[in-house]
Amino acid sequence: MSRFMSMSNALPLARWFGQRHSRTSPxxxxxxxxxxxxxxxxxxxxxxxxxxxxxLPLHHPNQTALGNRLLPPGSxxxxxxxxxxxxxxxxxxxxxTRVSLSxxxxxxxxxxxxxxxxxxxxxxFGRHVDNILMRGIDMVMAFPYILLALAIVAVLGPGLLNxxxxxxxxxxxxxxxxxxGVTVTLRNREFVDAALLSGKGHARILLTEILPNVLPVIVIxxxxxxxxxxxxxxxxxxxxxxxxPPQADLGSMLGEGRRLISTxxxxxxxxxxxxxxxxxxxxxxxxxxxxxxxxxxxxxALRRPAARTRTAPAARQQPKGEPKGLLEVxxxxxxxxxxxxxxxxxxxxxxxxxxxxxxxxIGESGSGKSVTAMSLLGLVASPPGIIQSGQVNYQRQNxxxxxxxxxxxxxxxxxxxxxxxxxxxxxxxxTVGDQLVEAIRAHRPxxxxxxxxxxxxxxxxxRMPNAARRAKSYPHQLSGGMRQRVxxxxxxxxxxxxxxxxEPTTALDVTVQAQILKLLNRLREEKQASLMFITHDFxxxxxxxxxxxxxxxxxxxxxxxxxxxxxxxxxPYTKRLIGCVPSVDYEGGRLAEIPGLPPQVSNLPVGxxxxxxxxxxxxxxxxxxxxxxxxxxxxxxxxxxxxxxSA
Amino acid sequence: MHTQLWRYIGKxxxxxxxVLFGLSIIVFLIMALIPGDPAQAILGAYATPENVxxxxxxxxxxxxxxxxxxxxxxxxxxxxxxxxxxxxxAVLDIISERFGATLILAGTALVLCSLFGLLAGIIxxxxxxGLADKMITFVVLIGISMPAFWLGLLLIMFFAVDLRWLPxxxxxxxxxxxxxxxxxxxxxxxxxxxxxxxxxxxxxxxxASMLEVLRQDYIRTARAKGLHERRVIxxxxxxxxxxxxxxxxxxxxxFVLGGAVYxxxxxxxxxxxxxxxxxxxxxxxxxxxxxxxxxxxxxxxxNLLADVVQFILDPRVTA
Ligand code: SF4
Numbered sequence: 001m002s003r004f005m006s007m008s009n010a011l012p013l014a015r016w017f018g019q020r021h022s023r024t025s026p027x028x029x030x031x032x033x034x035x036x037x038x039x040x041x042x043x044x045x046x047x048x049x050x051x052x053x054x055x056l057p058l059h060h061p062n063q064t065a066l067g068n069r070l071l072p073p074g075s076x077x078x079x080x081x082x083x084x085x086x087x088x089x090x091x092x093x094x095x096x097t098r099v100s101l102s103x104x105x106x107x108x109x110x111x112x113x114x115x116x117x118x119x120x121x122x123x124x125f126g127r128h129v130d131n132i133l134m135r136g137i138d139m140v141m142a143f144p145y146i147l148l149a150l151a152i153v154a155v156l157g158p159g160l161l162n163x164x165x166x167x168x169x170x171x172x173x174x175x176x177x178x179x180x181g182v183t184v185t186l187r188n189r190e191f192v193d194a195a196l197l198s199g200k201g202h203a204r205i206l207l208t209e210i211l212p213n214v215l216p217v218i219v220i221x222x223x224x225x226x227x228x229x230x231x232x233x234x235x236x237x238x239x240x241x242x243x244x245p246p247q248a249d250l251g252s253m254l255g256e257g258r259r260l261i262s263t264x265x266x267x268x269x270x271x272x273x274x275x276x277x278x279x280x281x282x283x284x285x286x287x288x289x290x291x292x293x294x295x296x297x298x299x300x301a302l303r304r305p306a307a308r309t310r311t312a313p314a315a316r317q318q319p320k321g322e323p324k325g326l327l328e329v330x331x332x333x334x335x336x337x338x339x340x341x342x343x344x345x346x347x348x349x350x351x352x353x354x355x356x357x358x359x360x361x362i363g364e365s366g367s368g369k370s371v372t373a374m375s376l377l378g379l380v381a382s383p384p385g386i387i388q389s390g391q392v393n394y395q396r397q398n399x400x401x402x403x404x405x406x407x408x409x410x411x412x413x414x415x416x417x418x419x420x421x422x423x424x425x426x427x428x429x430x431t432v433g434d435q436l437v438e439a440i441r442a443h444r445p446x447x448x449x450x451x452x453x454x455x456x457x458x459x460x461x462x463r464m465p466n467a468a469r470r471a472k473s474y475p476h477q478l479s480g481g482m483r484q485r486v487x488x489x490x491x492x493x494x495x496x497x498x499x500x501x502x503e504p505t506t507a508l509d510v511t512v513q514a515q516i517l518k519l520l521n522r523l524r525e526e527k528q529a530s531l532m533f534i535t536h537d538f539x540x541x542x543x544x545x546x547x548x549x550x551x552x553x554x555x556x557x558x559x560x561x562x563x564x565x566x567x568x569x570x571x572p573y574t575k576r577l578i579g580c581v582p583s584v585d586y587e588g589g590r591l592a593e594i595p596g597l598p599p600q601v602s603n604l605p606v607g608x609x610x611x612x613x614x615x616x617x618x619x620x621x622x623x624x625x626x627x628x629x630x631x632x633x634x635x636x637x638x639x640x641x642x643x644x645x646s647a
Numbered sequence: 648m649h650t651q652l653w654r655y656i657g658k659x660x661x662x663x664x665x666v667l668f669g670l671s672i673i674v675f676l677i678m679a680l681i682p683g684d685p686a687q688a689i690l691g692a693y694a695t696p697e698n699v700x701x702x703x704x705x706x707x708x709x710x711x712x713x714x715x716x717x718x719x720x721x722x723x724x725x726x727x728x729x730x731x732x733x734x735x736x737a738v739l740d741i742i743s744e745r746f747g748a749t750l751i752l753a754g755t756a757l758v759l760c761s762l763f764g765l766l767a768g769i770i771x772x773x774x775x776x777g778l779a780d781k782m783i784t785f786v787v788l789i790g791i792s793m794p795a796f797w798l799g800l801l802l803i804m805f806f807a808v809d810l811r812w813l814p815x816x817x818x819x820x821x822x823x824x825x826x827x828x829x830x831x832x833x834x835x836x837x838x839x840x841x842x843x844x845x846x847x848x849x850x851x852x853x854x855a856s857m858l859e860v861l862r863q864d865y866i867r868t869a870r871a872k873g874l875h876e877r878r879v880i881x882x883x884x885x886x887x888x889x890x891x892x893x894x895x896x897x898x899x900x901x902f903v904l905g906g907a908v909y910x911x912x913x914x915x916x917x918x919x920x921x922x923x924x925x926x927x928x929x930x931x932x933x934x935x936x937x938x939x940x941x942x943x944x945x946x947x948x949x950n951l952l953a954d955v956v957q958f959i960l961d962p963r964v965t966a
Binding site for chain 2: 135138139140142143144145146147148150151152153154155157158227231234235238239240241251254255258261262265268269272273275276279280282283284287303304305307308374377379381408409410411412413416417419421424425426427428429430438439442443474476477487490
């Protein structure tokens with residue numbers, strides 16, 4: 001019953017319209033899908049056979065020969081044997097297939113035209129028309145549809161044509177719903193209003209503007225329902241309510257043969273096999289059509305991210321010698337492989353964090369700062385992410401190369417994350433207390449009850465008002481600030497050495513931002529933990545960080561102590577970033593004011609990556625990669641003119 | 648939580664009333680639109696002049712349509728579904744005798760197809776594009792494309808005729824045994840048939856929503872906490888995926904109840920489905936009407952159950 005999939009997809013389908021001319025043609029996509037192509041071939045073969053049946057050298061399908069009853073398949077002159085009246089099964093199958101196919105297709109056409117008409121009218125005229133039509137549709141859908149078909153046949157009386165009507169009627173709602181959904185979105189587009197203003201009548205607009213755009217939805221719905229309609233008409237015939245003798249379709253043949261299942265099984269199994277083959281090929285093709293017409297709807301086409309980012313062998317080598325500081329990142333390279341393109345998101349940043357230090361990492365969105373942070377513990381979604389090379393050294397181990405259990409031990413244990421938007425990063429269906437307990441018990445052997453008490457204690461630690469009661473709340477019941485406190489409590493639950501906070505205050509309003517910052521800073525001091533703070537806001541960096549690394553296009557362009565960089569920025573980009581913070585106390589400074597856009601990470605320039613936006617650019621800047629220049633032992637910048645800029 | 652739950656159930660029950668109302672209107676209209684003389688059609692071969700007169704009075708067929716509906720509905724609300732003239736018994740008696748059998752069959756099939764569908768979907772999603780995923784996807788496609796009545800026949804041929812492991816038909820053995828083991832033995836084949844063809848939708852949807860959920864931020868959080876991937880998939884992702892699967896299980900109840908018509912016919916299961924088929928071929932319209940109404944009402948109740956499960960599962964749904 002793939003039709004439910006098509007129902008739930010009615011809305012996203014609407015998005016399809018913007019981009020239908022992009023990429024490969026649907027037909028090519030369809031043929032590239034091997035299963036769909038196989039379905040198409042089988043279907044074409046069946047259709048051709050059905051079409052040429054009258055001209056084939058066959059027995060007459062209704063010619064009885066009581067002397068030849070129930071011959072098994074392979075008998076002389078009867079390739080598939082004979083039935084209880086001695087009729088040739090091969091001939092009956094082919095004729096029956098003609099009937100089944102034409103009934104199924106006719107039912108689909110009837111359902112598609114009536115359903116689409118209702119859907120278009122409801123969607124286009126809206127309000128009362130929509131209400132009345134859709135309530136009616138809802139009422140029909142409140143029935144199990146096979147039952148409704150039975151009721152209709154009961155009233156109209158058994159017969160093939162009546163079965164056709166019954167099946168068509170119960171399928172009308174699916175077309176009406178899908179088509180209505182798309183029509184509503186089309187109706188709200190400007191071109192419809194424009195057409196109305198230019199004096200076109202409703203009928204013209206429906207025919208020339210709406211219908212052509214709705215057609216793909218109709219085709220998709222047809223391709224996902226036609227198999228079912230063939231199946232159901234065969235079903236009604238099987239029950240003796242469809243085709244009446246001497247007329248026979250595949251279903252009624254099966255119904256007649258079923259009493260012989262123990263003595264002559266072929267009489268029933270062969271027509272069944274034919275139905276199955278037909279429906280299966282149609283369904284294969286239907287899935288293919290849906291995928292081809294809208295590749296993004298492809299069921300599960302989105303690849304699921306693995307438990308850990310894929311890591312190339314070059315990134316898994318063990319560190320040589322003693323790593324610097326608490327955690328050291330060395331020449332990290334993370335890429336995204338999407339649609340045959342390579343996006344170099346992180347291009348070899350090297351830095352370290354001292355114990356108890358707060359290191360800020362600042363940059364615009366797309367600068368690779370979050371990807372850098374998530375690469376440390378293999379949390380970059382993969383596919384499409386892949387860590388190509390580099391090292392993340394912690395306690396003399398390269399985290400990129402350790403085994404899964406060891407990595408899991410560090411995650412949420414000694415190394416903890418706080419993410420940006422606590423509404424989407426906390427699980428909506430578990431209480432916050434439960435989520436905390438889980439974090440605690442992942443690393444410590446506590447009973448659930450003991451862990452719950454610990455969880456409440458941690459919530460109190462982050463100044464959660466009424467912690468014991470709040471622990472029983474679900475994330476959506478808390479305010480943004482409280483949710484972020486929960487995330488912080490969760491990160492601190494196992495007394496980490498390093499907290500990696502990825503824009504933890506961006507989703508919050510300014511006063512709450514300040515509270516959370518203060519809290520984080522205080523906890524870092526109390527616990528003697530290090531903090532890696534990712535932000536796009538120099539005001540925040542100034543408030544809590546000791547050192548800061550400025551990232552641009554996946555590279556560190558400047559790194560050094562915060563006061564020194566604020567006083568004497570050595571990179572034109574840093575200078576601009578600082579310029580975006582109007583005053584000392586201003587906390588909401590945004591980077592968007594810098595003119596221009598960062599370069600596309602799928603097509604990075606050879607030379608200085610900031611060249612296109614830099615007002616001090618020279619030819620030399622673009623000629624070759626710019627190395628990190630050491631201004632003093634702690635202050636480095638990636639600019640040819642670093643010394644002049646900072647002067 | 649409990650008061651919330653009861654309030655929610657109460658609200659859903661109230662919302663059921665208009666739906667049932669709608670159902671009754673549709674059933675009534677279908678019957679009212681019978682071509683020709685309705686009394687004649689209802690009575691069929693039993694149309695003696697006395698019977699016709701009786702039916703006309705009983706159903707108020709001489710009155711205008713809305714009045715007919717009121718008479719009809721008040722009869723039904725009093726439990727008077729009319730008489731089956733083919734069997735010369737009250738419709739309600741026949742239905743209540745058979746309803747249990749359908750419920751057992753459809754309920755078992757629904758449980759089975761949910762279990763296997765969810766399991767298959769999870770396995771498929773956690774090994775996306777792996778061998779297991781490809782095999783499950785293919786089997787699911789077979790299930791979706793297979794006529795239930797054919798599958799039933801194949802199973803009978805195999806397990807009842809050839810291997811003689813299981814009975815081919817009925818609900819209890821003719822002689823002796825009408826105990827639970829006997830019922831179960833009779834139930835295996837029809838319930839599996841029905842479950843197999845109904846599993847596909849649930850498996851497909853579970854796979855798709857698991858894949859969708861596994862991309863969510865809170866899954867990354869779960870991994871960042873240091874949880875084992877098994878726990879991430881079976882606890883965090885599965886619970887979230889269930890939220891979109893449960894309503895579809897409710898919809899599948901309709902498919903299973905409808906599919907029971909074929910399966911009951913093939914296995915001669917003494918339920919409403921096989922009764923309906925006989926009633927239709929005998930043009931026993933009042934019996935058809937009663938059967939359709941009752942099964943449709945059962946479907947509404949199944950959907951109500953799905954909504955309640957949804958409510959328990961998802962704290963964001965408010966009463
Ligand atoms: S190297 Fe040249 S282009 Fe790049 S930041 Fe320095 S001055 Fe600007």
